[in-house]
Amino acid sequence: MKNTQRKAALSSQESRETMRIELIAPSIYNGKKIGKGFLYPPMSLLTIAALTPPQHSVSITDENIAEIDFDKDVDLVGISAMTASAPRAYEVAKRFRERGVKVVLGGIHPSLMPEEASQFADAVAIGEAEGIWGHILYDAGNGGLDRFYKSDTYPPASTIPAPRYDLLPRNSYWIKNMVQTTRGCPFNCNFCSVTRFFGGKFRTRPVKDVIEQVRSLKSKFVGFVDDNIIGNIKYANELLTALVKERIYWAGQSSVNVVRNLSLLKLLRKSGCKGLFIGFESVSDKSLREAGKSHNKAREYKEAIKILHDHGIAVEGAFIFGFDSDDKSVFDQTVDFCFASGIDLVQFSLLTPFPGTRLFEKLDRENRILTYNWSKYNMSNVLFQPRQMSPEELYEGWSEAYKQFYGGLPILKRLLTTLGKRTFLATLPLLVLNLTYRKRVYAKDGGYRGLHEDKITAPILSPYV
Numbered sequence: 001m002k003n004t005q006r007k008a009a010l011s012s013q014e015s016r017e018t019m020r021i022e023l024i025a026p027s028i029y030n031g032k033k034i035g036k037g038f039l040y041p042p043m044s045l046l047t048i049a050a051l052t053p054p055q056h057s058v059s060i061t062d063e064n065i066a067e068i069d070f071d072k073d074v075d076l077v078g079i080s081a082m083t084a085s086a087p088r089a090y091e092v093a094k095r096f097r098e099r100g101v102k103v104v105l106g107g108i109h110p111s112l113m114p115e116e117a118s119q120f121a122d123a124v125a126i127g128e129a130e131g132i133w134g135h136i137l138y139d140a141g142n143g144g145l146d147r148f149y150k151s152d153t154y155p156p157a158s159t160i161p162a163p164r165y166d167l168l169p170r171n172s173y174w175i176k177n178m179v180q181t182t183r184g185c186p187f188n189c190n191f192c193s194v195t196r197f198f199g200g201k202f203r204t205r206p207v208k209d210v211i212e213q214v215r216s217l218k219s220k221f222v223g224f225v226d227d228n229i230i231g232n233i234k235y236a237n238e239l240l241t242a243l244v245k246e247r248i249y250w251a252g253q254s255s256v257n258v259v260r261n262l263s264l265l266k267l268l269r270k271s272g273c274k275g276l277f278i279g280f281e282s283v284s285d286k287s288l289r290e291a292g293k294s295h296n297k298a299r300e301y302k303e304a305i306k307i308l309h310d311h312g313i314a315v316e317g318a319f320i321f322g323f324d325s326d327d328k329s330v331f332d333q334t335v336d337f338c339f340a341s342g343i344d345l346v347q348f349s350l351l352t353p354f355p356g357t358r359l360f361e362k363l364d365r366e367n368r369i370l371t372y373n374w375s376k377y378n379m380s381n382v383l384f385q386p387r388q389m390s391p392e393e394l395y396e397g398w399s400e401a402y403k404q405f406y407g408g409l410p411i412l413k414r415l416l417t418t419l420g421k422r423t424f425l426a427t428l429p430l431l432v433l434n435l436t437y438r439k440r441v442y443a444k445d446g447g448y449r450g451l452h453e454d455k456i457t458a459p460i461l462s463p464y465v
């Protein structure tokens with residue numbers, strides 16, 4: 001369909017075809033349901049549903065909590081895939097296409113690997129949906145889908161609609177009420193695809209839209225899904241000031257430099273911030289430099305955690321193992337740091353070369369990638385030949401570090417220390433989260449993220465499919 005013809009039709013509202021649209025988030029665990037866990041709702045699909053004009057009927061299936069109905073009477077299926085769920089997304093697409101249903105694939109993996117995804121779909125949506133979903137619907141309704149849809153620019157954040165939470169059973173999720181305030185990140189760390197997908201500039205949603213959405217959720221607790229809620233300090237000040245009046249509690253993600261701004265810290269506390277997820281990534285400055293994240297300074301971490309605790313904010317830290325600068329001492333160093341700093345929760349990941357990142361390009365060039373089976377790309381498998389240890393040593397070191405941090409005695413000690421500074425009610429969520437992590441880390445079947453499963457992945461020799 002020619003763009004000019006399509007645009008004219010869209011603007012004159014000629015496109016009145018009614019379609020039944022099914023949006024699907026494929027399972028990230030080989031087609032299996034995860035059940036309630038650390039999960040939050042698939043925000044991208046809730047947003048796409050909100051962008052869908054009212055003449056169409058739209059439904060959502062999140063395969064992580066519900067079965068897909070492959071016989072459902074639908075005209076169009078939209079599937080959003082991450083790298084780990086891409087193989088399952090392709091299977092799901094195949095099943096619907098066999099029945100003659102048109103399938104559009106989108107999300108971070110198809111956007112970064114569009115040629116691969118297009119082998120399994122009628123169309124691939126590249127990038128954010130706001131600028132292209134209307135075009136896709138128009139073309140699907142008029143029988144002429146293009147192979148690829150890509151917006152020329154990043155859509156302004158003011159066009160992000162409030163997600164259609166009414167289309168999913170919110171109570172099936174651990175964090176039921178997620179809100180997005182910004183998109184984009186200027187840092188472009190070498191292992192991360194956020195900058196490539198969302199661009200290198202922070203785009204901010206109008207504060208009044210965010211507050212409206214927070215109010216509509218009618219909940220005392222909200223999770224902010226942004227990669228860095230204080231990425232744009234001026235905007236963060238405006239947003240947090242507005243949040244103070246809402247009298248909610250919230251948790252979100254932030255960069256560690258938040259502690260360098262005392263007035264912002266006070267505002268965080270006043271606005272109800274109870275927990276921050278922070279990408280520390282490594283306790284080694286050398287590894288941080290290698291990751292392109294040298295704005296983080298490992299020597300400042302301990303003090304940063306203390307400052308956040310002093311402001312009543314719990315800290316969950318993300319650490320990655322497997323950088324070329326990491327040798328076998330990295331595991332003990334990291335666990336020792338975590339115990340000494342009093343950090344509340346950790347997420348330990350195995351370095352994962354997601355397609356579309358500079359890390360992937362480097363390891364691929366160096367012929368070090370052990371498998372291109374995307375379903376293993378869940379941050380819990382060794383996927384490439386490490387530089388200073390064997391794949392087995394990397395896997396065992398990571399697994400052991402997790403078990404040490406979430407051992408029974410360390411959890412007890414952590415919580416008793418927290419109880420000394422906070423109320424029982426403020427400590428309770430940390431107890432639940434520590435125990436949930438412990439259950440996963442020690443689970444015999446490896447928990448949903450694949451711990452203890454497929455320790456070292458078998459090579460697959462046909463790249464990119």
Ligand code: SF4
Pocket residue numbers: 185186187188189192193194195227279293
């Ligand atoms: S890891 Fe965080 S700081 Fe680095 S590019 Fe990704 S979102 Fe930005």
